[in-house]
Amino acid sequence: MKRTLDIFYAVILGIVFGPACLLTAIAIKLESPDGPVFADIPNRVGKNGKLFKLFKFRSMIPNARALLKTDPKLKKLFEEYKKNSFKLNDDPRVTRVGKFIRKYSIDEVPQIFNILRGEMSLIGPRPYFADELDYQQKKYPLTQELVKSALSVRPGITGQWQVSGRSEINFDKRIDMDAHYAENMNLWYDLKILLKTPFVMLSGKGAV
Numbered sequence: 001m002k003r004t005l006d007i008f009y010a011v012i013l014g015i016v017f018g019p020a021c022l023l024t025a026i027a028i029k030l031e032s033p034d035g036p037v038f039a040d041i042p043n044r045v046g047k048n049g050k051l052f053k054l055f056k057f058r059s060m061i062p063n064a065r066a067l068l069k070t071d072p073k074l075k076k077l078f079e080e081y082k083k084n085s086f087k088l089n090d091d092p093r094v095t096r097v098g099k100f101i102r103k104y105s106i107d108e109v110p111q112i113f114n115i116l117r118g119e120m121s122l123i124g125p126r127p128y129f130a131d132e133l134d135y136q137q138k139k140y141p142l143t144q145e146l147v148k149s150a151l152s153v154r155p156g157i158t159g160q161w162q163v164s165g166r167s168e169i170n171f172d173k174r175i176d177m178d179a180h181y182a183e184n185m186n187l188w189y190d191l192k193i194l195l196k197t198p199f200v201m202l203s204g205k206g207a208v
Contacts, residue, residue, distance in 0.1 A: 001187065002121065009122045010115040017109045024057055024106055027097045035062035038110065044127035047154045052119040054127055055110035059098025060091070068093070085171045086132045105201045111157045123190045124156025125178030136171040143172055149179035163196040 025037045039058040042065065043051040061067075068078050081088050094102065101107040114120035120127065137144050156162075160177040161169060169177075181189065 002185075002190070003118075005187075005190075006115050006121050010112040013109070013112050017106075017112075020106060021057075021109055024097070024101055024109075028058055028095075031095055031097050032062065039107075041065055042129060042131075044155065045130050045133060045151065046119050046127065047151065049151055051130065052114065052117075054120075055113045057101055057107040057110060059102050059107045060093040060095060064093040082135060085136070085169075085174070086129070108157055115157070119154070121154040121156045122158065123193050124154050124159050124185075125150040125181060126159060126161050126174065127155035136175075140172045140175075143175050146175045146179040149182045150175055151182075153182045153185060158193060158197045158200075160193060163193055163200045 028035070028037050036058055039056040039060070040063060041054070041056070044054045046052045068074050068081060077088065077092070098107070111120055115122060133147060137147060160181045161174045164177060
């Protein structure tokens with residue numbers, strides 16, 4: 001039933017957000033013609049630890065993630081990035097278009113392709129980077145079992161963490177939410193998260 005609803009919702013969202021996606025793609029190319037429309041980011045960790053390519057509109061300068069790790073000028077920023085649960089509140093790599101689409105979660109819409117491919121669900125735990133999970137489990141060793149639980153289901157475009165403050169929540173609390181969802185997943189739980197999601201998107205709360 002969940003998979004059937006995922007496909008249904010993905011098709012509906014594709015129709016509703018189609019014009020906005022087209023305008024977003026044009027705006028991204030106009031601001032930085034040399035960069036891709038979709039984010040050039042490493043694969044994410046999916047169900048049972050399987051890696052997959054996540055589709056997301058590019059909100060940063062081209063090659064932003066690689067530069068963060070390799071550019072000596074960004075060394076201090078990289079340390080802040082890790083310390084702040086792999087998020088930056090004032091990231092100089094974010095473009096003007098990127099700030100807007102991040103605030104209203106428009107950059108996440110292309111993940112409907114991941115839903116159709118069976119890699120994601122509309123609602124589920126956040127899709128993490130592999131190096132993020134490695135680093136955070138060393139920092140919070142008591143979260144290892146929670147990570148296993150969170151990875152037992154498909155990650156989602158939205159979820160309990162996404163409607164509860166997003167980047168304002170540290171990893172240990174976030175993975176606890178994700179594990180709780182995975183262990184208690186049901187259609188009523190999904191419906192409550194789904195109803196909260198539009199309000200969170202419009203408010204931009206916790207978006208960076």
